[in-house]
Amino acid sequence: MNNINFTYLKKTLLVYLFVAFAVQTIQAQDPEFSQFYAAPIYTNPAFTGASKKLRINGSTRIQNTILKEKYQTSLLSVDAYVPFWYGGLGVMILADKAGSTNLTNTSLSGIYSYNVDLNKKLALNIGLQGSFVQSGYDESRLIFPDMLDKKLGAVLQTQEHFISNQKNYFNFATGFLLYNEKIFGGMAVHNLFEPNQSFVNLDGASAELVLPRRYTAHLGLNFETVRTRNPAEQVFLSPNVLFMKQQNFYQVNLGLYVRDKNLLLGGWMRQTSRNLDSYILMIGFRMPAFKCIYSIDFVNTKSTAGMNLSHELSMGFEITNYIKKRRYYHGRKIKDPSF
Numbered sequence: 001m002n003n004i005n006f007t008y009l010k011k012t013l014l015v016y017l018f019v020a021f022a023v024q025t026i027q028a029q030d031p032e033f034s035q036f037y038a039a040p041i042y043t044n045p046a047f048t049g050a051s052k053k054l055r056i057n058g059s060t061r062i063q064n065t066i067l068k069e070k071y072q073t074s075l076l077s078v079d080a081y082v083p084f085w086y087g088g089l090g091v092m093i094l095a096d097k098a099g100s101t102n103l104t105n106t107s108l109s110g111i112y113s114y115n116v117d118l119n120k121k122l123a124l125n126i127g128l129q130g131s132f133v134q135s136g137y138d139e140s141r142l143i144f145p146d147m148l149d150k151k152l153g154a155v156l157q158t159q160e161h162f163i164s165n166q167k168n169y170f171n172f173a174t175g176f177l178l179y180n181e182k183i184f185g186g187m188a189v190h191n192l193f194e195p196n197q198s199f200v201n202l203d204g205a206s207a208e209l210v211l212p213r214r215y216t217a218h219l220g221l222n223f224e225t226v227r228t229r230n231p232a233e234q235v236f237l238s239p240n241v242l243f244m245k246q247q248n249f250y251q252v253n254l255g256l257y258v259r260d261k262n263l264l265l266g267g268w269m270r271q272t273s274r275n276l277d278s279y280i281l282m283i284g285f286r287m288p289a290f291k292c293i294y295s296i297d298f299v300n301t302k303s304t305a306g307m308n309l310s311h312e313l314s315m316g317f318e319i320t321n322y323i324k325k326r327r328y329y330h331g332r333k334i335k336d337p338s339f
Helices: 006-025
Strands: 054-063 071-082 087-098 103-117 123-136 166-179 183-190 214-221 223-226 235-246 249-260 263-272 276-287 290-299 309-319
Touching: 087 123, 123 183, 249 276, 263 290
Parallel strands: none
Antiparallel strands: 054 071, 054 309, 071 087, 087 103, 103 123, 123 166, 166 183, 183 214, 214 235, 223 235, 235 249, 249 263, 263 276, 276 290, 290 309
16 A cells, blocks of 8 residues: 555645635735734825824734744835925835745835815825835745655656746825824725736636725724823823725724823724634833834634734834924824824
8 A cells, every 4th residue: 555645645735726726816915914003104105294203113013823834024114294295205115925835025115195284173184105016936835746756745846837936016005094183084095906916827818816905994083181291291092993895805903092101002803704803912112202012913713723823013213303494394293102
């Protein structure tokens, strides 16, 4: 009797079917951050320049630690209010790695947001984002049936050929933001023209693997519980909700920030189209020009292999007095604890 590992063979065939079938029919989803207001211009390009500060934000996320091949996402953004342009300018770099084939997506984005005061209490931002995206995967990690030896496993050379293991394309997003000192909310649409990100076209026809539009709506409130002129002494509550939909998938993040002087705490619940996905706890430390926030997702799973967690760390720097000519200053500030 041949010494064949049927479990290994079954897994290998599943990998092959996934590559051969899913690559042309399944539509991908964008990476996300639990601390969506710590990555504001990723959440909505209209946040660009809204703080009226020169702002540098960095976030890194390791998702689903129960998996052997973890999902990792890193983000770096710089944005500032520019009086001459009556709005904000921003630059953002996103790097994402997922799955056993090291599927990577790296994007460089430029963002402009027009800021205008509608009246003495209400302001409006309208943002537009353009991105250049490079995607790729490690084809050496793929296993095909013709690579299998009955006794030794995947040791043979495959006859499968791929046209390319890299894909470049442009992507666009837009959004708006309405806000005053106590309330802020807006909407954004990413993947505006649903770009094609196919690596191969197996049927030789016009089938495309498009990136579906991502719709985001968000709303936040600020309740100041301790009134003081010193920002470092402020204590306030900020309930927030975010709704996101991409193709047939949607999720709702509902939670609350509490800021007591330099300490920032938060608790969240994420509900998806399938189930109550996770509970999120957050703790942060904030100085006038620096912040550091850590959050952990307790992911709802039926697996007995261990606790499924996601970790996220965000850091940010802010410079407030970079605008010299204050008469050109337009727009209002958002008093959100995560900024």
